[in-house]
Amino acid sequence: MKEGPDIALIGSLIGDPARANMLTALMAGRALTPTELATHAGITLQTASSHLSKLEAGGLLTQRKQGRHRYYQLAEDEVGLMLENLMGFAASRGMNRHRPGPKDPALRKARVCYNHLAGDYGVRMLDSLIAAKQIEVAGDDLALTDAGQIRIEALGIDYASLKKSRRPICRTCLDWSERRSHLAGSLGEALLTLFLDKGWAKRENNSRAIRFTDSGEKAFSDLFPQ
Amino acid sequence: MKEGPDIALIGSLIGDPARANMLTALMAGRALTPTELATHAGITLQTASSHLSKLEAGGLLTQRKQGRHRYYQLAEDEVGLMLENLMGFAASRGMNRHRPGPKDPALRKARVCYNHLAGDYGVRMLDSLIAAKQIEVAGDDLALTDAGQIRIEALGIDYASLKKSRRPICRTCLDWSERRSHLAGSLGEALLTLFLDKGWAKRENNSRAIRFTDSGEKAFSDLFPQ
DNA sequence: TCAATGCTTCGACTACCATCGAAGTATGAA
DNA sequence: TTCATACTTCGATGGTAGTCGAAGCATTGA
Numbered sequence: 001m002k003e004g005p006d007i008a009l010i011g012s013l014i015g016d017p018a019r020a021n022m023l024t025a026l027m028a029g030r031a032l033t034p035t036e037l038a039t040h041a042g043i044t045l046q047t048a049s050s051h052l053s054k055l056e057a058g059g060l061l062t063q064r065k066q067g068r069h070r071y072y073q074l075a076e077d078e079v080g081l082m083l084e085n086l087m088g089f090a091a092s093r094g095m096n097r098h099r100p101g102p103k104d105p106a107l108r109k110a111r112v113c114y115n116h117l118a119g120d121y122g123v124r125m126l127d128s129l130i131a132a133k134q135i136e137v138a139g140d141d142l143a144l145t146d147a148g149q150i151r152i153e154a155l156g157i158d159y160a161s162l163k164k165s166r167r168p169i170c171r172t173c174l175d176w177s178e179r180r181s182h183l184a185g186s187l188g189e190a191l192l193t194l195f196l197d198k199g200w201a202k203r204e205n206n207s208r209a210i211r212f213t214d215s216g217e218k219a220f221s222d223l224f225p226q
Numbered sequence: 227m228k229e230g231p232d233i234a235l236i237g238s239l240i241g242d243p244a245r246a247n248m249l250t251a252l253m254a255g256r257a258l259t260p261t262e263l264a265t266h267a268g269i270t271l272q273t274a275s276s277h278l279s280k281l282e283a284g285g286l287l288t289q290r291k292q293g294r295h296r297y298y299q300l301a302e303d304e305v306g307l308m309l310e311n312l313m314g315f316a317a318s319r320g321m322n323r324h325r326p327g328p329k330d331p332a333l334r335k336a337r338v339c340y341n342h343l344a345g346d347y348g349v350r351m352l353d354s355l356i357a358a359k360q361i362e363v364a365g366d367d368l369a370l371t372d373a374g375q376i377r378i379e380a381l382g383i384d385y386a387s388l389k390k391s392r393r394p395i396c397r398t399c400l401d402w403s404e405r406r407s408h409l410a411g412s413l414g415e416a417l418l419t420l421f422l423d424k425g426w427a428k429r430e431n432n433s434r435a436i437r438f439t440d441s442g443e444k445a446f447s448d449l450f451p452q
Numbered sequence: 453t454c455a456a457t458g459c460t461t462c463g464a465c466t467a468c469c470a471t472c473g474a475a476g477t478a479t480g481a482a
Numbered sequence: 483t484t485c486a487t488a489c490t491t492c493g494a495t496g497g498t499a500g501t502c503g504a505a506g507c508a509t510t511g512a
Contacts (some may be wrong), residue, residue, distance in 0.1 A: 007316050015237030015239070016237075020232075044472060068479045085308060086233045273502070294510060295459090
């Protein structure tokens with residue numbers, strides 16, 4: 001056995017179906033009680049309690065007591081991202097139980113993935129950019145075209161500062177509800193920041209869902225026609 | 227409860243320590259044989275074979291046959307990325323394997339690895355041989371010096387027949403309980419055989435543990451002082 | 453043809469863990 | 483105080499998966 005991070009520990013935590021169901025339920029972002037999570041997972045409260053303490057000990061969940069309830073939620077954003085990544089991978093392998101993606105329609109429509117836009121809107125945005133030849137596909141990689149550069153500068157995004165960073169400007173990120181790629185990288189982040197700054201959309205609190213305003217919907221459709 | 231990609235399936239694949247070790251070993255990018263992977267994971271070939279077919283069925287690995295060897299490697303780049311992501315997460319949580327290796331103290335002290343001596347005693351033996359300049363370290367490889375050759379012949383090991391074989395005489399093998407190298411190769415095998423033949427040590431049955439007799443302990447310490 | 457090597461399959465064993473009933477603890481309400 | 487709710491802990495059970503020995507199959511080399 002070599003040195004290195006213990007992926008087996010995390011794997012075994014996620015590997016139990018009951019625990020995986022609870023984690024999936026918690027990915028909507030809301031905090032849930034053991035009773036709720038037990039029904040999500042189809043197990044009794046005692047069993048759920050045992051699972052939850054293991055997940056907490058493993059650093060995946062935190063709990064807070066409130067009256068006689070205990071609320072569990074994902075420990076940090078990082079946990080949600082790690083799970084999202086796993087789900088994307090699983091979905092790409094056709095490892096679906098029933099219907100991929102979050103149950104919550106709001107999450108399915110638009111949500112934060114890492115720091116960029118995911119969900120139906122995220123996929124549509126990338127499709128539209130490619131169709132307009134502002135982003136080019138080269139194998140698994142994406143590249144911003146000259147037209148694309150002009151376009152994002154017109155939107156008020158500082159291309160020079162994106163270029164300066166070591167991070168890739170455009171990257172694909174597999175969307176686990178849509179099973180298709182959306183736009184990640186520093187440009188993905190800059191675009192989401194733009195939407196939020198312009199007031200076109202805002203994050204739901206305690207959730208990774210993003211809600212577009214009416215004017216935001218319109219602006220988005222104009223910018224990224226289908 | 228039933229929607230969403232099946233992260234439990236992947237989790238359980240990664241969740242077994244033996245499989246996690248194999249995957250970690252394969253993250254270097256090279257294709258490895260079942261035999262190699264078995265030693266990496268510290269399990270027998272049979273067990274490794276069973277794990278490998280599960281990993282292949284799960285889409286994490288592919289194999290190709292080449293002569294009488296089978297080479298396993300990560301199925302696609304995506305798999306490596308997913309694992310890297312997991313490792314990054316695990317590392318960020320400080321989830322490093324705190325106590326690697328077998329629980330059983332006897333196994334930790336001395337055991338068979340492949341066909342040579344591993345565990346604390348295995349590491350000590352190699353250290354001692356290097357300190358006595360009977361084995362030379364050259365990068366990842368080991369070489370028997372002239373002094374070493376004389377020494378092992380004095381012990382009654384037939385150097386000529388070792389030389390004849392195609393197998394390397396000295397090889398390093400990473401010790402999964404000690405996290406350091408011990409001596410493998412035909413010399414490693416010959417030395418273990420010597421210990422067993424002289425009655426200094428014997429294999430516990432139904433285990434890979436090796437138990438040294440009192441006289442064997444003494445002889446070992448004389449031969450390989452710390 | 454025979455022997456050696458590399459690997460898989462089969463069968464049996466064992467250890468672990470998820471599971472749930474029952475009992476115990478904590479909080480809040482009547 | 484007494485009861486109800488929410489949850490945890492304990493103990494027992496059962497199923498499953500990891501493990502290895504033995505045997506079988508395939509390839510290579512002599």
